[in-house]
Amino acid sequence: MTSMKRFPSDFVWGAATSAYQIEGAAREDGRGESIWDRFASEPGRISDGSDASVACDHYHRFEEDLDVLQWLGVRAYRFSIAWPRVLPTGRGAVNERGLDFYDRLVDRLLARGIEPFVTLNHWDLPQALHDEGGWPARDTVGAFVAYAEVVMRRLGDRVRRVCTHNEPWCISTLGFGKGEHAPGERSWPRALAAAHHLLLSHGLAVEAIRAVAPAARVGIVLNLVPTEPASPSEADQEAARAFDGSFNRWFLDPLYGRGYPLDVVFDHVRAGHLPHAELPFVHEGDLRAIATRTDYLGVNYYSRAVLRSTTVPEDDNAPVTVRAADDRTDMGWEVAPGGLLAVLRRVHADYAPPRIYITENGAAYGTAPDASGRVRDLPRQRYLWTHFAAAHAAIEDGIPLAGYFLWSLLDNFEWGEGYSKRFGLVWVDYATQARVAKDSAHLCRHIIRENALTELEHDLARVQP
Ligand code: IFM
Numbered sequence: 001m002t003s004m005k006r007f008p009s010d011f012v013w014g015a016a017t018s019a020y021q022i023e024g025a026a027r028e029d030g031r032g033e034s035i036w037d038r039f040a041s042e043p044g045r046i047s048d049g050s051d052a053s054v055a056c057d058h059y060h061r062f063e064e065d066l067d068v069l070q071w072l073g074v075r076a077y078r079f080s081i082a083w084p085r086v087l088p089t090g091r092g093a094v095n096e097r098g099l100d101f102y103d104r105l106v107d108r109l110l111a112r113g114i115e116p117f118v119t120l121n122h123w124d125l126p127q128a129l130h131d132e133g134g135w136p137a138r139d140t141v142g143a144f145v146a147y148a149e150v151v152m153r154r155l156g157d158r159v160r161r162v163c164t165h166n167e168p169w170c171i172s173t174l175g176f177g178k179g180e181h182a183p184g185e186r187s188w189p190r191a192l193a194a195a196h197h198l199l200l201s202h203g204l205a206v207e208a209i210r211a212v213a214p215a216a217r218v219g220i221v222l223n224l225v226p227t228e229p230a231s232p233s234e235a236d237q238e239a240a241r242a243f244d245g246s247f248n249r250w251f252l253d254p255l256y257g258r259g260y261p262l263d264v265v266f267d268h269v270r271a272g273h274l275p276h277a278e279l280p281f282v283h284e285g286d287l288r289a290i291a292t293r294t295d296y297l298g299v300n301y302y303s304r305a306v307l308r309s310t311t312v313p314e315d316d317n318a319p320v321t322v323r324a325a326d327d328r329t330d331m332g333w334e335v336a337p338g339g340l341l342a343v344l345r346r347v348h349a350d351y352a353p354p355r356i357y358i359t360e361n362g363a364a365y366g367t368a369p370d371a372s373g374r375v376r377d378l379p380r381q382r383y384l385w386t387h388f389a390a391a392h393a394a395i396e397d398g399i400p401l402a403g404y405f406l407w408s409l410l411d412n413f414e415w416g417e418g419y420s421k422r423f424g425l426v427w428v429d430y431a432t433q434a435r436v437a438k439d440s441a442h443l444c445r446h447i448i449r450e451n452a453l454t455e456l457e458h459d460l461a462r463v464q465p
Contacts, residue, residue: 005392006452012115012403013448014076015069015425016360018122018166020052021412023082025059029097032088034124035134035175036415039182048418055413057433059101064435066108068426069409072441073448076115078359078405079105080122080166081151090129091143099154106158116159117405119221120148120205122166123175123182123415130183135171135194138281144201145208156213163298163359164205167223168198168251180416188273193281199254203289221298221359222251226342227305230322235309242267243307243321256351257291296402297347298359301387302331304339329383330364330421337386344394344401355402361387362407364414364421367438374465375427375438384440385456388447406444410435439465 007013020036040051058065069077083090085098106116121144125134129143144164152162165171174181177191185191206218227244229236245264253261260279268274306324327335344356362384367377384406394401411424419430425441428434442465447453454462 004452004454005389007392008395009451010402011395011451012075012357013444013451014074014078014115014117014403014405015072015409016078016117016405016407017058017409017412018080018119019082019085020055020080020122020124021408021414022056022058022065022410024052024054024057026051026053028059029085029101030088030095031082031098032084032090032095033127034082034084035127035130035182036124038127038130039184042184045184046416046418048420050413050418052413054430056410056428056430058410061433062105063108065409066105066112066114068435068437068441069109069114070112071437072425072445074114074406076117076161076403076405077109077409078117078119080119080124082124083121083147084124084126086150087126087147088128090126090132091146094150099151102151103154106155110158115161116155117161117163118151118155118159119163119166120144120151121164121171123171125182134183135197136176136190137193138197141197141201141204145204148205149208149212152209152213152216156209156216159213160215161217161219161296162209162213163219163221164202165198166221166298166359167300168195168202168220169223169247171195171198173246188268188271192268192273192279195250196279196281196286199251199290200286202255203292206292206294217295219294219296219298219353219357220255221300222248223300223302223360224248224252224343224347225303225305226339226346227307230306230308230324233309236307239307239309240305243305247305252347252351254287254290255294255297256353257287259287294353296355296357297351297353298357299343299347300360300407301340301343301358302361302363303329303333304336304342329379330366331417333363335363335383335386337383337390340387340390341393341397344391344399345397348397348399353400355400357402358391358404360405360407362423362425364423366422369427369436373436375436377438377440380438380440381443381460382456384444385447385453385459388453392453437465439463 172191172195176185179186229240249261365379408423411422411428414421427436442463
């Protein structure tokens with residue numbers, strides 16, 4: 001007898017994408033330049049030398065992509081709005097043609113019975129705003145709030161779930177600290193200021209969105225990495241504390257009313273990122289605004305970190321991460337489904353958001369179509385199934401997990417990795433723009449339809465691609 005893990009009847013199964021990664025049409029209908037257009041045009045920034053000017057051409061093919069969502073049976077679709085499509089220079093006159101695109105997208109989703117879940121900022125800041133100072137500058141806060149109002153004034157009658165920012169850690173740390181993402185800077189003081197302005201603009205936007213769209217449920221999406229020391233040694237525990245502090249607590253603590261974690265502030269002072277323990281960018285009232293009550297927390301989960309201390313730090317004060325297992329995706333990230341349960345338990349125990357959505361989870365594997373055209377991506381099926389089981393265990397634990405969004409609907413432009421990493425449930429042939437549902441898409445369709453898992457081998461056997 002196969003045991004059955006059934007999900008609650010109102011569990012929201014969804015799939016996710018972001019504008020810059022799939023839309024293409026970078027110069028169409030009045031869209032302005034974003035920091036990612038500029039970054040990708042600079043030699044050496046993207047590993048395969050590509051850019052996202054065409055990407056999956058979703059801007060022209062979105063009906064076809066929505067058909068795939070409908071076929072999958074998802075209840076919701078998480079997509080992002082390209083700020084430079086709506087406000088080409090970041091503020092001022094609205095580009096109606098840009099906004100019309102999202103208006104149509106929302107209507108077509110609803111016509112298919114799929115709920116839109118909107119992300120306002122998935123990294124593609126208008127270049128003109130960056131030229132005026134970008135996220136390290138306080139003025140960008142007001143620009144974001146005004147942009148959020150423009151979008152929700154138009155879409156708020158139909159969009160019930162919205163999030164402000166996707167992964168502020170990536171925007172600040174990868175964009176301004178490590179230089180791996182747009183705009184490619186390497187300055188920790190600017191990274192810290194950017195993180196603060198992202199959080200502040202989130203808090204102020206929550207209020208502004210509620211004022212123009214009272215029915216909207218508003219949250220923020222964090223990429224969280226459960227962290228363990230590689231050994232019980234004091235040094236490894238200290239490395240884990242520091243990593244967890246800068247990756248997770250730096251964002252969670254202020255969002256849930258605790259202010260910035262002091263131990264991490266002192267780490268930054270010791271590393272010379274801050275002159276002293278006063279954070280110069282924090283003004284009176286900011287922390288209160290950041291901690292504005294939200295309706296849910298979005299958690300993006302891919303892997304865990306196991307930390308070992310080193311006396312010769314690789315860069316700045318970053319401790320060395322070790323992988324505890326050799327099972328890795330094409331990103332080099334350890335497959336660690338237990339980490340998903342761990343991170344959900346921790347968020348629930350320490351911060352208690354009223355609801356949690358897994359807003360992204362998935363894996364990069366390059367499995368290509370075989371001679372018959374079928375994509376037999378067994379590693380992705382295993383990855384997803386084991387993470388679904390972790391999500392189910394979280395619900396059984398009493399954690400208010402309300403939904404799960406697959407990353408990603410389509411293979412797409414994976415930022416600094418270009419098109420070399422494929423996260424999609426659907427294979428995209430970039431030469432022809434043909435789409436092929438991978439075996440993992442068939443598995444997800446089956447599980448979503450059943451709203452339950454049986455056992456991995458049993459579920460796999462029941463899938464008929
Ligand atoms: O592709 C990204 C996405 O844009 C943000 N979260 C992580 C994904 C995989 O790296």
